[in-house]
Amino acid sequence: xxxxxxxxxxxxxxxxxxxxxxxxxxxxxxxxxxxxxxxxxxxxxxxxxxxxxxxxxxxxxxxxxxxxxxxxxxxxxxxxxxxxxxxxxxxxxxxxxxxxxxxxxxxxxxxxxxxxxxxxxxxxxxxxxxxxxxxxxxxxxxxxx
Amino acid sequence: xxxxxxxxxxxxxxxxxxxxxxxxxxxxxxxxxxxxxxxxxxxxxxxxxxxxxxxxxxxxxxxxxxxxxxxxxxxxxxxxxxxxxxxxxxxxxxxxxxxxxxxxxxxxxxxxxxxxxxxxxxxxxxxxxxxxxxxxxxxxxxxxxxxxxxxxxxxxxxxxxxxxxxxxxxxxxxxxxxxxxxxxxxxxxxxxxxxxxxxxxxxxxxxxxxxxxxxxxxxxxxxxxxxxxxxxxxxxxxxxxxxxxxxxxxxxxxxxxxxxxxxxxxxxxxxxxxxxxxxxxxxxxxxxxxxxxxxxxxxxxxxxxxxxxxxxxxxxxxxxxxxxxxxxxxxxxxxxxxxxxxxxxxxxxxxxxxxxxxxxxxxxxxxxxxxxxxxxxxxxxxxxxxxxxxxxxxxxxxxxxxxxxxxxxxxxxxxxxxxxxxxxxxxxxxxxxxxxxxxxxxxxxxxxxxxxxxxxxxxxxxxxxxxxxxxxxxxxxxxxxxxxxxxxxxxxxxxxxxxxxxxxxxxxxxxxxxxxxxxxxxxxxxxxxxxxxxxxxxxxxxxxxxxxxxxxxxxxxxxxxxxxxxxxxxxxxxxxxxxxxxxxxxxxxxxxxxxxxxxxxxxxxxxxxxxxxxxxxxxxxxxxxxxxxxxxxxxxxxxxxxxxxxxxxxxxxxxxxxxxxxxxxxxxxxxxxxxxxxxx
Numbered sequence: 001x002x003x004x005x006x007x008x009x010x011x012x013x014x015x016x017x018x019x020x021x022x023x024x025x026x027x028x029x030x031x032x033x034x035x036x037x038x039x040x041x042x043x044x045x046x047x048x049x050x051x052x053x054x055x056x057x058x059x060x061x062x063x064x065x066x067x068x069x070x071x072x073x074x075x076x077x078x079x080x081x082x083x084x085x086x087x088x089x090x091x092x093x094x095x096x097x098x099x100x101x102x103x104x105x106x107x108x109x110x111x112x113x114x115x116x117x118x119x120x121x122x123x124x125x126x127x128x129x130x131x132x133x134x135x136x137x138x139x140x141x142x143x144x145x
Numbered sequence: 146x147x148x149x150x151x152x153x154x155x156x157x158x159x160x161x162x163x164x165x166x167x168x169x170x171x172x173x174x175x176x177x178x179x180x181x182x183x184x185x186x187x188x189x190x191x192x193x194x195x196x197x198x199x200x201x202x203x204x205x206x207x208x209x210x211x212x213x214x215x216x217x218x219x220x221x222x223x224x225x226x227x228x229x230x231x232x233x234x235x236x237x238x239x240x241x242x243x244x245x246x247x248x249x250x251x252x253x254x255x256x257x258x259x260x261x262x263x264x265x266x267x268x269x270x271x272x273x274x275x276x277x278x279x280x281x282x283x284x285x286x287x288x289x290x291x292x293x294x295x296x297x298x299x300x301x302x303x304x305x306x307x308x309x310x311x312x313x314x315x316x317x318x319x320x321x322x323x324x325x326x327x328x329x330x331x332x333x334x335x336x337x338x339x340x341x342x343x344x345x346x347x348x349x350x351x352x353x354x355x356x357x358x359x360x361x362x363x364x365x366x367x368x369x370x371x372x373x374x375x376x377x378x379x380x381x382x383x384x385x386x387x388x389x390x391x392x393x394x395x396x397x398x399x400x401x402x403x404x405x406x407x408x409x410x411x412x413x414x415x416x417x418x419x420x421x422x423x424x425x426x427x428x429x430x431x432x433x434x435x436x437x438x439x440x441x442x443x444x445x446x447x448x449x450x451x452x453x454x455x456x457x458x459x460x461x462x463x464x465x466x467x468x469x470x471x472x473x474x475x476x477x478x479x480x481x482x483x484x485x486x487x488x489x490x491x492x493x494x495x496x497x498x499x500x501x502x503x504x505x506x507x508x509x510x511x512x513x514x515x516x517x518x519x520x521x522x523x524x525x526x527x528x529x530x531x532x533x534x535x536x537x538x539x540x541x542x543x544x545x546x547x548x549x550x551x552x553x554x555x556x557x558x559x560x561x562x563x564x565x566x567x568x569x570x571x572x573x574x575x576x577x578x579x580x581x582x583x584x585x586x587x588x589x590x591x592x593x594x595x596x597x598x599x600x601x602x603x604x605x606x607x608x609x610x611x612x613x614x615x616x617x618x619x620x621x622x623x624x625x626x627x628x629x630x631x632x633x634x635x636x637x638x639x640x641x642x643x644x645x646x647x648x649x650x651x652x653x654x655x656x657x658x659x660x661x662x663x664x665x666x667x668x669x670x671x672x673x674x675x676x677x678x679x680x681x682x683x684x685x686x687x688x689x690x691x692x693x694x695x696x697x698x699x700x701x702x703x704x705x706x707x708x709x710x711x712x713x714x715x716x717x718x719x720x721x722x723x724x725x726x727x728x729x730x731x732x733x734x735x736x737x738x739x740x741x742x743x744x745x746x747x748x749x750x751x752x753x754x755x756x757x758x759x760x761x762x763x764x765x766x767x768x769x770x771x772x773x774x775x776x777x778x779x780x781x782x783x784x785x786x787x788x789x790x791x792x793x794x795x796x797x798x799x800x801x802x803x804x805x806x807x808x809x810x811x812x813x814x815x816x817x818x819x820x821x822x823x824x825x
Contacts, residue, residue, distance in 0.1 A: 005487045009498055017506035020539045021513055028535040032518055032528035054530055072669070072755060072773060095669075095754040095775060098308070098379065098736045109532070 030054045030109060035080040035088065042112055049114050056107045056126070060087055064102035076102060078118070088112070092120040099125040147209060150200015151292035154241070157193040158285060160186050161278035168271025172340065183270045187255045190277060191248035198245045201238055201291050205231040211298045214238060214291045220304040220731040222702040227305055230315040234305055237284075237291040239318060243435060244280040246319075246326040251277065254330050254355075262351055268337035269330075276329055279462050287455050304731035307703070313373035321366030321393055325431040327359035328400065332428035335421055339473040344417065344480050349407045354800055360404055361796040363397045368789040379737040381665065381750050381777045383785065386536040391515045392437040395508050396430035402504040403427055405497050405554070412559065413494060414484030418474065419501070421481065425470045429463050430508075489561040496554040503546050510539045541594055545601060548656050551649045552605030555642075556612065570608070578604030598660035602653045609646045609653075616643075636798060644799030651791030654784045661781025669754060669775045682747060682778045689713040690722070690751070695770055697763045703727040703736075706762055708753050708772055712742065724753040724774070743783050750777040 032054045033041065042048045055078075063077040074096060079087035090108060100106070105126035110119045164186030171179030201214070205228040210216040214237045219228055233239045251273040258266055284290060308314075331352035338348040370393065371383035384390060403423040409416050436459040474481070487494050513520075514531045521529040552574065558566045581603035582596050590596060613632070621631035636643040664683040672678065672692040679689045693709040707725045711718060724740035740751040752775040756762070761769025 005490065005495070006498065009490075009495070009502060013499070013502040013506050017503075017510055017539075017543070020542065021510045024510075024535045024538045025514075025517065025531055028538065029517075029529045029531050032530040066755075095380075095752065099734065 032056070034082070035078060036083050036086045038112055039086055039088070046114075049112060052109065052111060052121075054107060054109045055112075055118065056105065057081060057087075058084075058105050059100075059102050061103045072096075078106065078108070081105070088116060088118055090118045090120055092123050094123070096123065097125050146203040147200040147212070147292070150197040150203070151290075153193040153196035153200070154281070154284065154290075154292065157190050157197065158278065158281040160190045160193065161274045161281055164190065164274035165271050165278055168267045168269070168274060172267025172271065172337075180267045180270070183267065183274070184255045184259075187248070187251045187270060187274065190274070191245075191252040194241070194245040194248045198232060198241060201232050201241060202229060205229070208302070210300075210302045211294050211296075212291070213293045213295050216295060216299055216302045218302070218305050220302040220702075222731070223302075223305055224310070224702065227310050227315065230309075231305065233318045233322070234309060237289045237293075239322070240280060240284050240289060240435075241291050242319070243322055243326060244277060244284065246322055247273070247277055247280070247329055250326055250330055250355075254333075258351075262347075264341055264343060265334055265337040265348065265351070268340040269333045272333040272336045273329060276333075283455065283458055287458055289455065301731065304702075304729060307727065307729040307732055307734050307736040308377050310729075311373055311377045313369050313376065317366060317369040317373055320362050320369055322435075324359050324362030324364075324366050324400075325396065325435060327355055327362060328396070328428055328431050330355040331359070331403075332424050335424040336470065336473070339421070339470070339477050342477070342480065344477060346407075346411050346414075349410060349420065353407065354802070356400070356404055356407070357796060357800055360397075360400050361793070361800065363393075363400060364792055364796075365789060367393055367397060368785065372786060375782070376739065376741065377736075379739050379752050381667065381739075381752070381779055382662075383782070386514075386533045388515050389438050391511050391536075392434040395512060396427050396434055398504045398508040398511075399423055399427040399430055402501040406501050409494055409497050415486065415494065416498075417481040417483065418478070421470075421474050423501075425467070425474075429467060432459065432463055432466075491557065491562040491567065493554060493557050493559045493562075496550055496557050500547065500550045500554055503543055503550070507540055507543045507547075510543070511536065514539070544656065544659075545594075545597055548598070548601045548605060548653065551652055552601075552608040555646065555649070556608055574604045574607040574611070577607045592660075592663045595660040595663040598656055602657045602660075605653050606650060609650050612646060613643075640801060641799045644795045644797075647795030647798060648792050649795075651788040651793075651795060654788030654791060658781045658784035658788065661784070662779070664780045665777060667775060667777040669773065671771065671773050674770050678774060678776055680749075680776045680778055683780050684746060686715050688749060688776070688778070689716070690774075690776055692772065692774065693721075695756070695762055695772060697759075700727075702731070703729045704763075706753075706756055706759060708756075708774070710740070710751060710774070712749065722749070722751050724751040726753050726756055726759075728759075745783060745787075746780065748777075748779045748782050750779055751775070752777070 030052045031041075035055060035057045038053060038055050057078040058081050060077040060079050063075075065075050067073040067075060072093060072095060074092045075089065076092075077087050077089050079085075092108070100123070107124045107126060108118060108120040109122040112118050164183045167179045167183030167186065170176070171181075171183055203209075204212050204215045205219050206225065208215070208219070208221055210219075214235060215231070218231050218234045218238070227234075231238060233242045251270075254269065254273070255266070258269075331348075334348040334352045338344055370390065374385070375381070375383040378385075403420065406416050406420055406423060410420050436456065487498065489495065514535050518528045518530045521527060553571070556570045578600040582600040585596055585599055590599075613635075616635045617628060617632045620626065620635050621628055624631065624634070626634065666680055666683060668678055668680045670676075670678040674692055674694045677689050677691040679687055681687050690710045690712050693711055695706055695708040697704065697706045699705075705725050705727045707723050709721060709723055711721045713719065720742065722740040722742055725738040727736045727738060728734070729736065737753055739753075742749040753772060754775045755773035757771040757773075758766070758769035
């Protein structure tokens, strides 16, 4: 049998990598939901309160407040981008990224607690990582010449 | 000037297609005049794209905000240095930049091979000009023309994202792009070999340096990106397994596999199909990385639709290249047979093959994890994502196997290693590695992955040192040279081998640095002037940072608040550090500029996490000085940058062309002599 050793090596490595990927995904995966989907899931199945999820939405303008002296504690509300009426409060206890404002799209990872508050472990702002701008919004700032 | 640039871009498109057609037709019909015409078009396209790029640069330098691209990435007060980098700051410019770099490498390839490797050149020209033609079509017809105008003249631009206003960010994209585009040359030669049927190792020998050059740029490009993330993102980390980072790592992994597997083909005539597949895969991944980085396909999954057109164009391009290459490989299959086979698992071939399989396994796992949200949504309707925990879990064990192979591969015997060979090469290094593990265990280190990394690193480093020692000593004895002279001659006689060892040493350093992150320490504290925060280094000593106060100033492009801290180590004052907040007025964005104090073993890293009263500080209110500071000790992080420098030295040694020039000179003289000798 030609190249049998090659095949044995190939299959062996593929099995090991496959195993690592498979267990890795099942142990670390999180659902990536919109606020509407999250609220629907939790009301269907209350055990979802204890499952780690990732949710993307928009910070409700004016809802941001900081609490705590020694510790950073940020409170704000996040609403669904397509259904702005769906919103819930968020608590986040860490340094905010520079690009965070109270009018930004965020991706939160954490749990949606029984208290109806989303306890975020990580917070990412969405525009921050793409560094793209859109000058089309600049119409109206024309130079008078 | 800028209008001329746009004109040049339009001329370049038909030129590139002319070159593509001339290359293929000229090659097929063996018409030298057509091939020459194709080769000339390469020079012309390069010149035209230089003009186009200068047009963009000029638009930035002269604040021509009527251009969409300039308005989106610059403003009047932007530092000239960053205006220059505008060419690659955004999607539109970077696609043009990609094209001009590829045109440059194409021109160099045509020039270097104007008398050599003529049987490959028609198809090489055809393939390279075809790729360029594709990028020009995208630039001109996919809504990403850098010369597109707004239709009005805004008073000022929107400014460059402040997080991109960092030295490392000005050189990270160009270096990465140099790596991406340089790899098009080996790919073009591989395809040319499939077209003309010259399927021995010639295409590999011709493009060996190109492959190494591309690898060298990719490596440095990735390291520069890590450095930027470490300094600018302000979390104290340098790698976040972000889709964009992963996309740049994928071609690096497969290119690393390719750099090694070509050695097996050269030495043992094996793995011919494998190498063809790797060169194809790596090239496709460079294209994939280019478009993923700039399209936002993964991160902004919910705004997927707005980028569909460019994503589809790129996918169609990658799909056609893939299909064409696979058909060619299948057509040539009978002539890609292996001349040898693996005789034993304990051989250099097997070690290199394992290295290849593991690198590909890592690439597959990373690709899978990156694309998982899209895959899971397509199959289950629900988006499931995986983050850093997944990537670390999969890649740490894979990385350790690779690290061990870094030491084993170069010294294990070809074909079949004897017990004696194994004992002689590996017994002592294994003991040294175990000794290092025991040492760290006795010092209280309990992190298993870190212990394994330190042990394997010591094992590899010891093997490399022994190789240098043995080689130098043997040469010194045989040639009767001094140690230094023997070392220099040893390295220069086989640059590829010894340069490779040095690269491996740099890789070991970087892995050690990764393991060092297991011992990161961070402390966060609210501070009034005079308050101190102490942090204990994992190396045993303690730092104490006293907050001296905060001041504000107004700069051309931003307002800044600078907190000053004095630093004591074990009660002894060693200096002061600053950490700042900047508010970029045009962008209306706040940015943290961390303070870093580097020593060879660790970095002290200070983040101005929060400022309580910005206006109060501007008004010089002494009661408005309260801040929140986060202080980190990041052990060994500097070894990533030092490792990068060592890799650069090793790669340059391996790349240096001096030996080949010497070898070629007599051959050329001989040719010339034959030319003047009257033949019968």
